[in-house]
Amino acid sequence: MQDVVIRTLEKVQLREPILVEGLPGVGNVGKLAADYLREKLGAKPLATIHSKFFPPQVYVSEAGIVRLVSNDLAYWRAPAGAAHDVLVLGGDYQGISPEGQYELTERVLDYCAQLGVRQVFTLAGFAQGRVVEEPKVLGAATTPALVETMKKLGVVFSRNDPGGGLIGASGLFLGLGRLFGMEGVCLMGETSGYFVDPHSAGAVLKVLGKALKVEIDLTALEEKAKEVDRIAQRIHDAEQRGGEAGPGSSGTSREDLGYIG
């Protein structure tokens, strides 16, 4: 079989579309953000990507229907007058080998180049190894001009982070994108690295919305973030009380623990 199989579901003409990539990774920040964007925009399915560089796996829906793991492109037509339509790339996995990462990224970029893509935003999490109350959005870009533009939108370009560079799709879409004449920005939401982090995804989307000049209603994502916070807090409290091990402290923890159970 072909190493990467891209099936086009609908033939479309798009206006200088911008590609937004968000695949599974640190805190699942990139995937959460891309999936949420796709849903809120009401983006439509454009193409499905299968590859031998993904695991040999199908998912089974609650109704018992199998679906081969994939990446997926969706498109959104911006309102009349806007300069750029948007393509969103999401999916179940990044390529599971280094070579697979290169092959997948290159094939998707080639496909997008034919659709007229000249600019790429990649979304990711940046693991801080500690709880992050107010996640900043760190950036990396392909040109000094883009760095300046993103700084004005509140993106932090740190001298030291990310020190070891970016590994995986979010970096590769920029690095290989340059070979296709595309410019791009990676937006990295700070996150602990221990939990799935919708809060960090929200911070990333706030910046992205400004950059794309698109209104994104973040209410549902913030609800999800609060829910994750509540669960994390409860686990934390329970562990604290477990450590104290006194009779009085256990009196107040029953409901909370029951909630988690």
Added chain:
Amino acid sequence: MQDVVIRTLEKVQLREPILVEGLPGVGNVGKLAADYLREKLGAKPLATIHSKFFPPQVYVSEAGIVRLVSNDLAYWRAPAGAAHDVLVLGGDYQGISPEGQYELTERVLDYCAQLGVRQVFTLAGFAQGRVVEEPKVLGAATTPALVETMKKLGVVFSRNDPGGGLIGASGLFLGLGRLFGMEGVCLMGETSGYFVDPHSAGAVLKVLGKALKVEIDLTALEEKAKEVDRIAQRIHDAEQRGGEAGPGSSGTSREDLGYIG
């Protein structure tokens, strides 16, 4: 060499054949079922599949004859009047790398598509991590209609199982099969996951027989299942007695232990 080499042993015309896949996996349920089906049907060799995605290994028969590891297709002509002939895919190994899994599955599906296959049954075990007295057969399928059909044959479509999806040939033959316009069902016999499980293979074949409208005499398989049960019971008893370590208990265990020894 070609990545996958399929040697046709006999040129045949088949009536809308249904492919049944059963390769080594959890509890060896799929392989046991497919090999038993092949034998009971008296299916004839159709093609041998060699591949660099298998281990570089030959088996040696008791007579000293070497045989390169392979997968194998056999065919069975259904009686006149029946709508579908049957192809059985069995073998020594699944592909040993993710890429190998994809390549092998795609090549076999392509070969089968040329023989007119439009429907696939994949057979597998589902590890429950505990002893299963009466194994249910769990299912996953490519269409809602197939889900309904299989439910009527007693297949269980659980909301939560298999939660992480299916990994390996049994899932991939359905997932990639869809790209060939094939529909399909995966039948998963519950099993402990600790032993080879002919009992679970029997449960799977009961359902498959109904689906294919083929009578399969399961006597020999049930004999084999009882034999495995007896050995497992004896090991269990011996371990129990070993734990008690009393003079009285050892009196009744001698013959049993001798049997195993």
Added chain:
Amino acid sequence: MQDVVIRTLEKVQLREPILVEGLPGVGNVGKLAADYLREKLGAKPLATIHSKFFPPQVYVSEAGIVRLVSNDLAYWRAPAGAAHDVLVLGGDYQGISPEGQYELTERVLDYCAQLGVRQVFTLAGFAQGRVVEEPKVLGAATTPALVETMKKLGVVFSRNDPGGGLIGASGLFLGLGRLFGMEGVCLMGETSGYFVDPHSAGAVLKVLGKALKVEIDLTALEEKAKEVDRIAQRIHDAEQRGGEAGPGSSGTSREDLGYIG
């Protein structure tokens, strides 16, 4: 680059040559036997095989000259009247991945088929996990007729060994050889599996010499075997005495230990 690069050093016409393969493996038996055969026959270099399936490595000679790791074919013209010339395949490594094993074996077989090879002997060690005083030579073959022929030369075809089949080049040259219409025999010298074993290589060559109707002077190999035996014995003795740890026992061990030191 090509996956496997075979450079022909001399163009030759050979009389129905027989291929003898011996590469590194258990006890290095196969490689020791093939290298010794090549030297004793005075076989001449025919072709050098480089491949990306070998490690990315060069060896450096005592004179400081680098040599890329390789496999090598040598040829020997049998005396007038003999039916078969001989090709010997030796080298530094087997392919280091399963796919590499298949690719290398297939390419070398293809090359040999063009030289007229119809019969293959593969040489290997069979690890018994215990010291073997008088190594038997176990066999596996591609046809019942060859099994019978080899039995007459003293080769043992055991019902149970090798139980798990043969893994690596010695099995693959037979298994893939069948796809080239070649028949073949694997000769496995029993060995402990703990040491390089020239004694076992000698046992294999005794059988091979009879099969090829070639006189092979084994004196030098037996000398080497005795030397290995002496070293192994001395290590064994030293360990024994170390365990006793008495003043008297140490008195007799000094020279021996000094010899090793």
Added chain:
Amino acid sequence: MQDVVIRTLEKVQLREPILVEGLPGVGNVGKLAADYLREKLGAKPLATIHSKFFPPQVYVSEAGIVRLVSNDLAYWRAPAGAAHDVLVLGGDYQGISPEGQYELTERVLDYCAQLGVRQVFTLAGFAQGRVVEEPKVLGAATTPALVETMKKLGVVFSRNDPGGGLIGASGLFLGLGRLFGMEGVCLMGETSGYFVDPHSAGAVLKVLGKALKVEIDLTALEEKAKEVDRIAQRIHDAEQRGGEAGPGSSGTSREDLGYIG
């Protein structure tokens, strides 16, 4: 995508250029030496090499600009009258799989052959596992004549080192280079193997400068070496004092430890 992508930045005609390779490895000796040579010569960018055999990674500069990991060729035009221009190959990584090592080396050699390269110097470290005060430069070469030439420049050709051969790019560029009709020398600076070692890189460059008849000012490299020595010494001293754990000894270590902190 192509396995290896070489982008030419400038079309040049060179006079029988000599290739100097130095990529990351033991003590980073080869890379330090090649990067220093490139800088001191003022060599100009010639070509950028990307490959799926590198990690899927971008680096981010202090200004926030991403750069895909790569290898790079630079050229230096020797003064009028000199026989050979020089090509320097450096970069972020060697190929990360054995197959990748072969593919990358072969492609770069092919590219260099077209530029007229007939001679190769590869630079590397040789790990001694102990502190090396005055690093010798060990050698390996493709011809006896080159061995003699290099001996006169002080290179040591040891009967036993490197015993296991050379693994990686520095060996492969010589081994595969022979297949392109190139001759070559590997210069290995002795190093502990525990630290990045500019001192060893300096020793290698001293020899290389003589071989290329090029003046290389090593002042900056020696400064760097002294700095590494000072840090290593301080860590060593601190550990020594930590072992003594007396109140008096801690009195003298404060400043030193503060320097490191």
